[in-house]
Amino acid sequence: MVFASLIFLYIFLPLNLVLYYVSGNQVYRNVLLLVFSLIFYAWGEPVWIALLILTSLVDYLNARLTEQARGTKWAKAPLIFSIVFNFGILVAFKYSGFIYENINAVFGTKYAVPSFSLPIGISFYTFQSISYVVDVYRGQVKAQKAFYKYLLFVSLFHQLVAGPIVRYVEIAREIDMRKAGISDISAGFSRFCMGLFKKVFFANTAGEIAGRYMDGSLDELPVLGGWFGLVMFSLQIYFDFSGYSDMAIGLGRMIGFHYLENFRFPYIAKSASEFWRRWHISLGSFFRDYVYIPLGGNKKRMYLNLLVVWFLTGLWHGASWNFILWGLYFGVLIALEKLFLQKVLNFLGAIAGHIYLLTAAVLGWVLFYFTDFSRLLRFVDVLFGVRGNEFLNVEVKLTFFANLWWFILAVLFCLPIKPYLESRLEKSGNALKLLRLNTEVLVNSMMLIISISLLVGKSYNPFLYFRF
Amino acid sequence: MKYKFKISTLSHAINVFLPLLILILFGVLFLALPKKRVSEIEKRVLTPLPPWSWQSLFDGKFTRNYEEFFADNFPYRDGWISIAGNIRSYYGYQPKGEARIVATVVPEFQPDEQLVHDSSENAMKDSAEKPSHSLFIYEGKAYQIFGGNARVAGIYSSRINALHKALGDSVRFYNMVVPSSSAFYLPDKYSKSKALEKSNIEMIYQGLNSSICSADAYGELLKHKDEYLYFGTDHHWTALGAYYAYRAFSACADFNPLELNSLEKRTKKNFLGTLYALARVDELKENPDYLDYYLIPGNYSVVVNTGSDENKWSKGKLLSESASGSASYGVFLGSDYPVMKISSENNNGRKLMVLKESYGNAFVPFLAPHFQTIYVADIRYFQFALLDFIQKNQVGEILVINGIFMANNPYFPNKIKSMIYKAQTPYVLKKKDSTDAK
Numbered sequence: 056m057v058f059a060s061l062i063f064l065y066i067f068l069p070l071n072l073v074l075y076y077v078s079g080n081q082v083y084r085n086v087l088l089l090v091f092s093l094i095f096y097a098w099g100e101p102v103w104i105a106l107l108i109l110t111s112l113v114d115y116l117n118a119r120l121t122e123q124a125r126g127t128k129w130a131k132a133p134l135i136f137s138i139v140f141n142f143g144i145l146v147a148f149k150y151s152g153f154i155y156e157n158i159n160a161v162f163g164t165k166y167a168v169p170s171f172s173l174p175i176g177i178s179f180y181t182f183q184s185i186s187y188v189v190d191v192y193r194g195q196v197k198a199q200k201a202f203y204k205y206l207l208f209v210s211l212f213h214q215l216v217a218g219p220i221v222r223y224v225e226i227a228r229e230i231d232m233r234k235a236g237i238s239d240i241s242a243g244f245s246r247f248c249m250g251l252f253k254k255v256f257f258a259n260t261a262g263e264i265a266g267r268y269m270d271g272s273l274d275e276l277p278v279l280g281g282w283f284g285l286v287m288f289s290l291q292i293y294f295d296f297s298g299y300s301d302m303a304i305g306l307g308r309m310i311g312f313h314y315l316e317n318f319r320f321p322y323i324a325k326s327a328s329e330f331w332r333r334w335h336i337s338l339g340s341f342f343r344d345y346v347y348i349p350l351g352g353n354k355k356r357m358y359l360n361l362l363v364v365w366f367l368t369g370l371w372h373g374a375s376w377n378f379i380l381w382g383l384y385f386g387v388l389i390a391l392e393k394l395f396l397q398k399v400l401n402f403l404g405a406i407a408g409h410i411y412l413l414t415a416a417v418l419g420w421v422l423f424y425f426t427d428f429s430r431l432l433r434f435v436d437v438l439f440g441v442r443g444n445e446f447l448n449v450e451v452k453l454t455f456f457a458n459l460w461w462f463i464l465a466v467l468f469c470l471p472i473k474p475y476l477e478s479r480l481e482k483s484g485n486a487l488k489l490l491r492l493n494t495e496v497l498v499n500s501m502m503l504i505i506s507i508s509l510l511v512g513k514s515y516n517p518f519l520y521f522r523f
Numbered sequence: 524m525k526y527k528f529k530i531s532t533l534s535h536a537i538n539v540f541l542p543l544l545i546l547i548l549f550g551v552l553f554l555a556l557p558k559k560r561v562s563e564i565e566k567r568v569l570t571p572l573p574p575w576s577w578q579s580l581f582d583g584k585f586t587r588n589y590e591e592f593f594a595d596n597f598p599y600r601d602g603w604i605s606i607a608g609n610i611r612s613y614y615g616y617q618p619k620g621e622a623r624i625v626a627t628v629v630p631e632f633q634p635d636e637q638l639v640h641d642s643s644e645n646a647m648k649d650s651a652e653k654p655s656h657s658l659f660i661y662e663g664k665a666y667q668i669f670g671g672n673a674r675v676a677g678i679y680s681s682r683i684n685a686l687h688k689a690l691g692d693s694v695r696f697y698n699m700v701v702p703s704s705s706a707f708y709l710p711d712k713y714s715k716s717k718a719l720e721k722s723n724i725e726m727i728y729q730g731l732n733s734s735i736c737s738a739d740a741y742g743e744l745l746k747h748k749d750e751y752l753y754f755g756t757d758h759h760w761t762a763l764g765a766y767y768a769y770r771a772f773s774a775c776a777d778f779n780p781l782e783l784n785s786l787e788k789r790t791k792k793n794f795l796g797t798l799y800a801l802a803r804v805d806e807l808k809e810n811p812d813y814l815d816y817y818l819i820p821g822n823y824s825v826v827v828n829t830g831s832d833e834n835k836w837s838k839g840k841l842l843s844e845s846a847s848g849s850a851s852y853g854v855f856l857g858s859d860y861p862v863m864k865i866s867s868e869n870n871n872g873r874k875l876m877v878l879k880e881s882y883g884n885a886f887v888p889f890l891a892p893h894f895q896t897i898y899v900a901d902i903r904y905f906q907f908a909l910l911d912f913i914q915k916n917q918v919g920e921i922l923v924i925n926g927i928f929m930a931n932n933p934y935f936p937n938k939i940k941s942m943i944y945k946a947q948t949p950y951v952l953k954k955k956d957s958t959d960a961k
Contacts, residue, residue, distance in 0.1 A: 061597060062589070064546055069550055100583075241539050244542055450713070453618070457614060457615040457617070458615045460613065460616070461614035495538060496534060496538045499542060504545075510594075511597050512607025514591070514594035514597070
């Protein structure tokens with residue numbers, strides 16, 4: 056199931072909330088959440104839910120064993136086992152096809168490429184599990200004694216399928232003790248509506264326009280059409296992903312879970328390093344805390360460490376070379392920034408930084424978008440006019456105008472306008488705060504109505520060639 | 524202080540309960556309201572409640588179909604859809620005097636059965652670069668933009684040739700590719716449709732075996748381009764357009780065409796067709812089409828076969844005058860039947876088979892008086908072994924007629940090929956995965 060679907064919005068969510076709040080008993084609530092989470096997962100992944108439960112069981116036991124073995128010569132054994140196990144599963148399900156393809160390509164062999172369907176959310180929950188066992192090993196958190204609570208942490212539908220990568224240590228206390236007053240629930244709803252709106256109103260539209268230019272014939276694609284499509288994809292991926300995180304955070308707030316922010320207006324960054332402190336924060340911090348720093352961080356072999364981390368970051372996004380290239384591309388930019396570029400940017404000023412980062416990030420999405428290399432290169436050729444495509448045609452122009460207001464709004468939503476207004480209002484009197492609250496109610500309702508109608512509208516699918 | 528606290532609590536409560544109530548309300552309404560079977564405007568069957576089985580749950584079919592069922596039967600769906608359309612109309616602005624792009628990707632024909640997977644077609648499948656079909660609204664009429672696909676067009680010719688070869692020289696063979704309205708009316712600055720469609724048709728015709736007669740519909744339509752040849756709200760042509768193509772065809776098939784003024788004309792008013800359904804914009808709604816049809820003199824016995832039994836025919840009509848509203852184009856032949864048999868009082872012994880999609884529907888009625896028997900097969904739905912069928916029924920002439928979008932859509936040449944090789948006994952086309960597994 057996904058959040059931006061009618062069935063989630065109209066059946067799953069209201070049922071979940073109502074049943075959750077009919078009793079104040081924490082055990083009841085946790086069990087209820089667990090049951091709903093498993094249904095949520097099984098809805099889209101009725102088979103691999105077994106894998107989810109199995110890995111949870113293994114890591115639950117590993118963490119308990121880690122505590123038992125502390126101080127003995129076996130102290131590291133459960134930890135190593137857990138890491139090998141989780142990566143093993145991730146590699147088997149996500150990367151085995153990729154590995155086989157590469158072996159076949161390099162050695163000219165013809166091994167049958169295994170084709171698993173990728174279990175939903177596997178990249179997220181294996182990482183959450185690893186962070187849990189590592190944190191227990193490091194003594195940062197106590198191992199969970201009740202299996203169902205641990206399973207709840209892993210399978211919680213808020214963040215199971217698309218993040219953020221919530222660490223156990225962040226919500227360990229809230230599993231047993233959490234409170235949500237009406238203002239929390241309200242904040243949760245606001246956040247959820249915002250996320251839904253970002254997904255349905257911005258991401259879906261941007262995706263539709265992006266696909267039109269990036270999936271079509273590259274021979275007929277005008278240069279500006281290429282750029283327009285690419286900018287649209289940049290918007291799509293931001294709104295899609297951050298919208299999903301907003302919805303997850305909002306759902307958590309509704310029942311008293313506080314997940315850390317996953318996006319902080321990444322497109323206002325002034326360098327690639329800063330971009331990654333604002334983009335998919337839970338992933339960046341995972342690699343920082345569990346890979347980069349253990350490898351030696353900035354202190355030893357920094358450039359090698361950067362290479363490893365960014366190779367893995369790219370690979371995490373998908374089993375294809377273009378994602379690895381995309382990761383390394385950012386690794387190189389960050390290394391250059393550490394070497395000299397940051398100083399140059401500081402000297403040139405903020406505007407130069409914005410231009411640099413926006414260009415770099417948007418161009419980076421080319422690597423992210425095309426899994427097919429020949430198309431990737433041809434698209435880059437189009438962008439820079441190498442293929443001699445026409446510069447602009449009337450269709451691109453009209454499409455641009457036909458979405459102009461939407462586009463301006465999308466750009467505004469990439470800027471931290473809401474936090475700015477909120478901080479201004481903090482300083483003002485209570486009357487204004489109340490006005491703000493009421494505005495919020497109004498805005499939320501509007502966003503919800505617009506999202507619903509666009510979601511229903513998506514099912515509108517007239518057939519030109521029909522037969523009754 | 525206490526008072527203010529209460530007010531903000533109230534605001535919070537509204538912020539929570541208003542959306543929650545909306546969600547609950549529509550969830551309950553969904554469960555309570557009766558479900559519809561078909562959507563008139565979309566011309567499709569709505570997804571029904573999927574039957575439950577563990578098997579369908581485990582392969583994910585059940586949940587997927589249930590979500591479609593939910594979306595298709597959402598309470599007051601039509602209302603929500605028109606709100607969505609209105610929202611979208613505020614996304615930007617419309618430069619004055621310019622055409623408007625609305626639904627920008629016109630869905631291709633979506634076959635309800637998958638073709639038998641054939642590795643030799645892989646070359647065609649990686650033509651994943653679909654020409655982007657934009658829909659332009661220009662001066663109150665909708666136009667599909669023809670991107671052309673030279674490769675598929677070449678394959679189309681070669682498939683027609685293959686069919687011609689399979690039938691041998693004893694069957695006279697005709698082909699007609701019909702241009703779209705964009706080929707005549709859309710200003711050049713919006714698309715290269717005009718030049719592209721003309722050259723595309725020329726290319727197809729040049730690729731045909733010399734003994735196949737290609738009918739110059741384009742040339743004949745061009746002569747009459749100031750007349751009402753195409754609908755503005757539907758992707759088909761009018762009966763008048765089809766009539767001129769029929770005149771072009773008479774040169775190939777060698778008969779004396781009926782004179783237009785000898786035919787009684789009747790009219791269906793307020794026709795908002797498929798392109799309106801797709802775009803749903805006011806400019807089209809304010810410019811509805813009308814649909815003329817001509818009564819064909821003579822008595823005809825028309826039967827249709829919709830099943831898999833070659834001997835089971837039921838009654839059909841040349842013109843189904845009850846069709847109306849958005850389904851008005853259904854006047855012609857009634858529907859897209861897999862195969863239809865038209866018998867006339869003309870005992871000249873000529874037996875024609877027409878392979879067509881819906882573009883052929885407006886065209887076929889004119890042919891009725893000139894042949895003793897006409898078999899009209901819809902390329903998409905024809906179930907029987909074609910060669911077998913032609914032989915058994917002693918068909919002496921065959922016409923393949925396609926709209927230009929269809930001729931350039933890999934589905935059609937593919938389908939023609941699979942019709943040639945189709946086994947003698949009718950069988951249901953298997954899903955791709957089940958044949959692949961073997």
